[in-house]
Structure formats: C-alpha cells, structure tokens
Amino acid sequence: MEALPLAASALDLARWQFAGTTLYHFTFVPLTLGLAPLVAVMQTLWYRTGNEQWLRLTKFFGTLLIINFAIGAATGLLQEFQFGMNWSAYSAFVGDVFGSTLALEGLAAFMLESTFIGLWVFGWNRLSPKMHLATIWLVAGGTWLSTTFILMANSWMQNPVGYSIDPATGQARMENLWAVVSNPIAIWAVAHTLLMGLMTGAFLLLGVACWHILRGRNAALFRPIVKLALIVAIPATALNLAVGSGFGVALYEGPQPMKIAAAEALWNSEKPASFSIFQVGGFTEEDQDPSFSIEIPYLLSFLATNNPTSEVDGMLQIQDEQRSRLGPGNYLPNIYLTYWGMRGMAYIGTLSIFVALLGGFLYWRGKLETSRWFLRLGIVAISFPFISALIGWVFTEAGRQPWIVYEVMRTEDGVSPSVSAGEVAASLSIFIALYTVLAITAFMLLRRYARLDPPEASPAEENDQPIAVAGL
C-alpha cells in the first residue's frame, strides 16, 4: 500500500509534464503553419511583380518565421523522445501504428522542412531567384505535411482504427494503413488545425501592421500586409467555425459522444438539447444541476447532430453504454475542463471572426488606418488564435480522458513503470525553469524584430553573407 500514493503522483507528474510541454510546443507550431505560406506568398509577389516592397516584407516577416521555427524545432525534440521516456508502456503498446506515423513524418516532412529552411535562409545569393522561391514553398509544404502526419497519429489515439490486438504480446498491430490514413477524425483535425494556423499567421500580420501604422511608421509599406492578412483571416476564421462545428458532429456521432456531452456538462439525455452560454455549478456527479445558467434552446442538438430537434445523449447514459461494453469503471472526463475548454476555444474563435470582419469593413470603407481603436485592437488580437488553439487542445485532450487510446488503453496504464515520481519531479522542474526562460526570451526577440523597420532592399551592404549564424 505504501507505494501506491507515490505511483499515483508519478503518473500525475508525467501527465502534467506531457500536457505542459506539448501545449508549449504547440504555441509555436500554428504560427509556423500560417507564417510559412504567407511569407512564401510575399516572396512570390516580389518574384512576380519585382516590387521591392514585397522583398522587404518577405525578409521582415521571414525573420519572425525563423525565430519562431527555431523554438518549434527545439521543443519538438522533446516530443520525439518523451513518449518512450515517460510513456514506455504506451509506446510498447502502440508503436506499431503510432510510431510508424511519427517515423514517416520524420522521413517525409521534417527532413524536408529542416533542409529547405536552411537553404532558404542561406540561399539568397547562392540560388537563382526561382529556386530560392521554391525553397520557401517547400518549407511551407513540409510544415503542412508534418501536421498531417502528427494529427494522423493523434487521431488514432482519439479514434483507433485499422488495427488488432496481438494475443501473444498484447500489442496493437496495424492491419490497414488506409484506415489509419483516412481516419475521419484525422481529416477533420487536419482541416481544423491548418485553418487555425492560417488564422494565427494572418492575425500576426494584421497586428504587426497595425502597430506600425499606429505609430505612423512604414504605413505605406504595411498597407498591403493589412490587405493580405484580411484576405486570409476572414475566410479562414469563418470556415474554421464551420469546420469546428462539423468536427463536433463527427465526434458525437462517431467515437466520442462522451466528449461532446461533457463539453455541455449534460448529465442526462435531452431532446431537444439546449446549449448554455455559461453556467455556475453542475460540474460534478454530486451537483448535477447548475445553480445558474443562460441557455440557448435547440443549439446543442444542432451542434452535436446537425439537427435542432434530435436527442443528445447525456454523460450518464453514455457511461452506462460504455460500462456494458468495457466493464465497470468511471469513464467521465474532467467536466469542468471540457466544458470551459470548449467554450474558451469557441468564444475566442468567434471573437476572432468579428475582428476580421470589422477589419474588412473598415478597410473597405478606407477607414482602417484612421481608426486608432481598431489598430489597438488588431495588436491585442494577435493573441486570440494562440489562446483559442491552446484552449482547444486542452478541450480535446482532457475530453478523452481517462483514455490514452480511446476505449482501448487507459492513461494510467501507459506510464513508464520504472520512472519514479522523484525523477519526473526533477525533470518537470527543469523543464518549467527552462521553458519559462525560453518563453521570455522568445517573446522579447519576436517583439524586438516585429518593431524594427523592415530592411532596405537595395543592396547597400557589400557582403553576401547571411546574418551572423542565423542557423536554421
């Protein structure tokens, strides 16, 4: 009995470490996903028109891209190894399916990104303009391909398909590659994540342009950036609301009705089911009725099933059904996190749509640059897609607990049995300290470079060396 609380805390610490470091990694990923193609568009515009201002902007935003890419790559290193380090039982169980997706990501995508970002940074004078343009597009393509593979792996954990359990070893064995690749959850997740990346990149462009215009600096130069940002942001935000909503239906009608019921804190089935804007209380089995809530009738039925009048199953009914299939147990996720995670993501996402539409309207009326309040809002709004994405991941991952592989392996069964609580406590402390310093430095660097005047395009400097050891 003595070892039991210790074992429990090793699991908790491992979960905190994985969640913390993965969310941290994912802070930088969406910006790379959005900024890489946007920088590629800028360079293409320069290549096509010969207009020097696009070259200056390419270099200006390219610097932000490579700073961000470096942190993404650095924190991604831990991602590759911590499955084995902290989740060895999980790794041994899923390597056959999950590991091969990661390995193919490395071969097909990450290799591409890493090689060509080096060629892009250092190739300005060594490659023909056309070749050099191709390198940034290959980087952008690599980041999107990489996302696709990673989400295929994650979606297999959310909705395990195309495998069987080997009776001799107890391991999952891949049986159908196509089922893994065409996992419907993966397809929704890829669309949702890539659109979110575009939102993040576009809002960064918009915010940085607003900052410069607000100070009356480089206004002429950044005017087309506002336009480019809005052209991307308006459809991306609007489309992503639709995709997110479709994703919810796919989860409810597919593998994870529990996640959707928990996102509403819906204890018992309702027909039709309403959606609460917010509620106080009602998040525990003992206290199922909220003491206060504002509800929109029919909306949950619509969100979960696309039909405003159909029945939505409650958590308790879903749990009964799970118990009949999987045996006794508690199959409820953390309802508080799931409920607020879903709302935080959706509310901030919706706010982003308003910012984008407002920007579009002001731009159309030619008033954007004189609306100082909007310029200030645009700067603040840089943070919206980041926050929305992170909270969205909390929703997605908290909402599938207690499973590490949905309805197949419990999170507590996946942890490394021989790694002690003390060891994880030590590593967690190290990563907290390191990542905090990193975050501050990264933020300061990005801010500093975002506030510089874009470089002159005229070849005033007489050397052909890239910036000092730019790396990457």
Add this chain to the structure above:
Amino acid sequence: MELAEFWFFAIGAFWATYLVLEGFDFGVGMMLPLDGRDEDERGELLETIGPVWDANEVWLLVAGGLTFAAFPVWYGTWLEGAYLALVVLIVALLLRILSFEWRGRAGARWRGFWTKVNTTASVLAPLIWGVALTALLAGLPVDGGARIDEDRYLGDVLDFFSPYTILGGLSLVALFLFHGAVFLGIRAPTELRGRASARARQVAVPSALVVIGWFVATVIVASSTADRPAWLVAIPAAVGCLAIVYAVFAALRRDDGKAFAATALTVVSWVATLFIALFPRIMVSSLGLDQSITIAEAGSSQYTLIVMTAGAVLLVPVIILYQWWGFRTLMSRLGRSEPPLAPRGGIASHRDNQ
C-alpha cells in the same frame, strides 16, 4: 534475412548517418574555445555549420522515430531506463539549437554565454549518446520476457554507467573533437583553418587511443556472449581502428580532407561494431543473457515493417538527393575574413544579379 533484422541494421545506418553528420557539428562546438580567439572568430567558426546543422540533426529525429516504429519495445524500455540522462541530453540539445539561432540576435553581452552553451552541449550530447548506446551491449537490468502490462526495465539510470559505457561516451567525444577539428581544417576561413589544422594534429593521437580502446573493449565484451564468432565483430572494429590510424597520419601530413573522410568512416565503424556485436539482441540483459530483448521479439508486425520499408525505399533516395544538393549549394566556402554581420535588419542581403 528477416524484415525485422533488416530494420535493425537499417536503424543502425540511420544512427551512423546522424553521428557522422552531427558529429562534426559537435566537434565544431567543442573547437569554439580551442580555435576561436574572440567572439567574432567563434561566430565565423559556427558559420561553417550554420546552414546545415539543422538538416543534420533531423537524422536523430528520424532514427528515433524509426526505432519507435520498428521496435516499440526497444524504444520504450531504452528511453525509460535512461530517463534522467536523456533529460540532460534533451536540455543540452535544445539549448544548443537556440544557441545557433540566438547567439547573433540576443545582443553582444550574450554572445559569450551562447558560445559556452553550444560548447557544453556539444560535449554532453555525444557523451550521453555514447554511454546510452554502449549500455545496450554492456547489459541493462531488463526483462525481455515481460508482457506489455509488466515492468520491463528493472533498474534506474545509474545502471547505464560503468567504466565500459563511460569509455563509450568518451570515445564519441574524442572522435567528434577530431572529426570537427579536421572539418574546420577544410571549411573554416583562412586563418582559423590553419589553427584548426594545428589543433587537429594535437588531438589526433589521444583521440585515436580512446577510440581504439573502445573498439578493443567492445570486441572483448562481445566475445563473452559466445553465440557468434568473435571475428564477425572484430572486422568492423578493425576497420574502425585502421580508419582512425589513417586519419591520424593524414592529419599529421596536413591532409585534412582525407582525415575527415577517415574519421567519418571511423564513426560508421563504431556504429557497425556495436550493432553487429548486439545481433541478434537489441538490449542485452544484465539479469541473464536469455532475458535480453531480441530483434525477433521486439519487432513490429510484418505489416508495419512492410509499410515502413516502402516508405523508406521511396523517401530515403529523395532525401539523400536533396540534402546532397543542399550541402553542395551551401558548403561553398565562406572564405571571408570580415567579422560576421550584426544581425540587425533581416535575413540576408540580396543581390538580384548574382
């Protein structure tokens, strides 16, 4: 040959590629305080690997990913066992990545700091990899017969450390120092190149002695598990020893190009010796040879291995082509003696008509 056996050696090939490529990057990191006299010079040394170190490091991620895919039990048990050592390793590699990126950006005060970070990480990383890889053969407290829901690693991180495994770590550090010194002897700007060559001549003999020590120890350790002829292990070990002896002579003759090729061959032989010594096991158990984790038991399903084989056959030649092209494009000598540009302003200057 079984597909799992093919993948065991294929993963060995990925490790070898990674260690040859990142090995000279680590060597350059170790050479920073030995070759550069001030921060400007150290910046020039780092520039020799600036464009390529990231592409080199991806081979580690690919090797790690392939290990996960082809031998999930190996991946899980090995990394779990080495937990704290790997935390140190990852922190080192992570800070090293940032040192490349931020050394030139974070202000002059911090340049010296990031140089030291790069050097420290460049020593720590091969040290830990050397220990962790050698420990596979030296023996670890693993229970190869464990089921998926049972403990497979029955010790802690200290079980990775023994005189032999520490020799493994030191041998990679010594080898990479030499490898990096001759690399700079080819690639560094003029004055630094001469100094790097001189340094290579100094480190050649001590480095070779440590490396040969590891080769000899490995043949001895391998022959103690006498289910395969010792000469099989002795062949790659002998190639490695001859290669590094040749590298010493080439360096002393000031032919750093040939010395570099020879140190690269030594790295390949290092990995080949280890993997051939391990075969048919992956992780030798210190609890009894029959408890070792074997290739046959630890491999993924035939289906997955076929998928991985198809992926690798399709992608690896393409990767080699574009990386080779990238190396050729970017490794044209940066023969400038002016100090590196202050990083203000942008990614690079551009001249259209070049």
